[in-house]
Amino acid sequence: MNHLNSSKESLPTYSVNELNKSIGLLLKRGFAPKFILNGTVSKSQLKKGHLWLTLTDGKASVDAVAWSSTIKSLKFLPNQDDGVVIVAKLNFWESQARISVQVIDIRPAISTVLKKFEIVKAKLLEEGLIDDSLRRKLPKYPNSIGILTSVPSSALADILRTAKERWPLTKMNIIPISVQGNHANELKVVLHKLRKNKLQLNAIVIARGGGSREDLMLFDSEIIAREIATFPIPVVTGIGHEDDLTVSDLVSDHRAATPTAAIVDLLPSIDLEKNNFLQTKKILIDYFKFYFKNQKNSLYTKKVLFKSQSPQILLNSKKTKIKYIYQLLNALSPGKLLKRGFALITDEAGNSIYSVKDIKKKDNLLIQLSDGNITAKVDSTNYDKI
Amino acid sequence: MSFPDESSKNLSSTSDKENKNHNIETLRKDIQKLNYEESISELETILSNVQDENISLDKIQSNYIKGNLLLKHCEELLEFVEQEINEINSEYLNID
Numbered sequence: 446m447n448h449l450n451s452s453k454e455s456l457p458t459y460s461v462n463e464l465n466k467s468i469g470l471l472l473k474r475g476f477a478p479k480f481i482l483n484g485t486v487s488k489s490q491l492k493k494g495h496l497w498l499t500l501t502d503g504k505a506s507v508d509a510v511a512w513s514s515t516i517k518s519l520k521f522l523p524n525q526d527d528g529v530v531i532v533a534k535l536n537f538w539e540s541q542a543r544i545s546v547q548v549i550d551i552r553p554a555i556s557t558v559l560k561k562f563e564i565v566k567a568k569l570l571e572e573g574l575i576d577d578s579l580r581r582k583l584p585k586y587p588n589s590i591g592i593l594t595s596v597p598s599s600a601l602a603d604i605l606r607t608a609k610e611r612w613p614l615t616k617m618n619i620i621p622i623s624v625q626g627n628h629a630n631e632l633k634v635v636l637h638k639l640r641k642n643k644l645q646l647n648a649i650v651i652a653r654g655g656g657s658r659e660d661l662m663l664f665d666s667e668i669i670a671r672e673i674a675t676f677p678i679p680v681v682t683g684i685g686h687e688d689d690l691t692v693s694d695l696v697s698d699h700r701a702a703t704p705t706a707a708i709v710d711l712l713p714s715i716d717l718e719k720n721n722f723l724q725t726k727k728i729l730i731d732y733f734k735f736y737f738k739n740q741k742n743s744l745y746t747k748k749v750l751f752k753s754q755s756p757q758i759l760l761n762s763k764k765t766k767i768k769y770i771y772q773l774l775n776a777l778s779p780g781k782l783l784k785r786g787f788a789l790i791t792d793e794a795g796n797s798i799y800s801v802k803d804i805k806k807k808d809n810l811l812i813q814l815s816d817g818n819i820t821a822k823v824d825s826t827n828y829d830k831i
Numbered sequence: 832m833s834f835p836d837e838s839s840k841n842l843s844s845t846s847d848k849e850n851k852n853h854n855i856e857t858l859r860k861d862i863q864k865l866n867y868e869e870s871i872s873e874l875e876t877i878l879s880n881v882q883d884e885n886i887s888l889d890k891i892q893s894n895y896i897k898g899n900l901l902l903k904h905c906e907e908l909l910e911f912v913e914q915e916i917n918e919i920n921s922e923y924l925n926i927d
Contacts, residue, residue, distance in 0.1 A: 609914050614908060618917050733891070
């Protein structure tokens with residue numbers, strides 16, 4: 446009593462209502478208007494459109510609520526045991542002095558995302574949907590491709606810029622999709638419609654720019670993975686950063702590290718192609734040149750062969766031979782000797798005379814000179830004994 | 832696509848020439864319709880054709896003309912084509 450009396454002046458005095466109001470005021474002034482809360486959902490209950498949660502970290506727990514108005518804009522709704530990251534503010538109900546965390550935004554914690562990834566991966570692996578041998582070859586020169594990404598986005602800008610530099614011959618069909626949060630059903634519907642469309646696509650790219658791994662949870666969705674795994678044309682994924690691997694990447698036909706890499710991998714390079722093309726051109730033109738040169742050569746050879754068989758040549762060769770014989774004969778003919786002053790002496794019958802003994806006195810002799818002949822009578826003969 | 836038959840040897844040489852020019856024009860138009868992949872594959876066929884030692888002069892001539900037209904077409908595709916970009920709202924996907 447004494448104690449109560451003595452401290453009456455220094456102690457504030459409240460009614461219950463006043464106390465609760467003061468606490469509320471203090472919290473409002475002294476506590477951060479917004480904060481981030483990490484925890485695990487230990488209880489989750491949907492009541493009258495509001496989501497009631499109990500969050501814990503193993504040492505302590507707190508109640509939280511996501512109002513129905515907030516739930517509509519949430520991209521992720523947690524289940525029991527999910528690790529979550531919550532953007533929150535503090536609610537204090539003055540009438541009961543009750544504290545509750547009001548959810549402004551909620552995301553899965555990385556542990557939750559990775560857990561889901563592992564669960565879906567294991568399931569699809571067991572079903573045989575994740576298998577390198579199922580990956581189809583990408584078209585070499587795609588005529589027309591589908592780009593599934595958010596519009597506008599830096600991923601799309603990167604893709605279009607790269608495509609223009611790399612291979613402007615491919616028609617780009619941009620199909621806007623929502624790549625944030627939990628829009629698995631929406632993406633599934635788009636993929637399903639694309640199966641039956643008449644766009645004559647040769648391949649599709651599913652792209653999403655960087656962000657945290659938690660933001661890519663959509664691509665760990667089982668229904669999306671199943672759509673991709675059974676898609677009728679090749680699917681290239683370019684999701685997140687280099688290190689991010691989603692279930693969609695595992696079931697796609699080609700996994701690129703980023704959106705830009707996806708388009709690089711899918712489209713041929715115009716520079717390389719120009720080089721190849723120039724080579725083909727050179728080979729082709731060389732072949733034509735080679736062919737005509739060969740034809741010309743073979744024609745020339747035939748011409749030479751033909752000419753060598755001509756009767757003129759034969760005649761000429763005979764003529765040459767005759768000429769040679771004639772020359773030979775000529776060289777041996779006595780006419781030449783006669784011209785040099787020698788004379789050929791024969792008897793009247795034209796028989797050669799080899800010896801003095803062959804003739805007698807009074808014989809008639811014929812003396813041939815180069816320009817005519819003389820008939821002579823023998824006066825005398827002298828026989829020289831050698 | 833095949834190169835038009837040129838066996839019109841009974842015709843006089845002028846109409847033969849006109850005929851040939853006409854054929855080349857038709858061929859050029861056909862080639863314009865090909866995309867890059869088809870053109871390259873045609874070129875490869877020609878390449879293997881001309882490597883055949885027994886090819887006839889007629890054939891090499893048609894291959895030569897066709898090869899040159901294809902080369903020109905490919906070059907034009909690589910040089911002058913502008914990318915076609917369409918945005919298709921997914922709502923219209925099943926209408927297409």
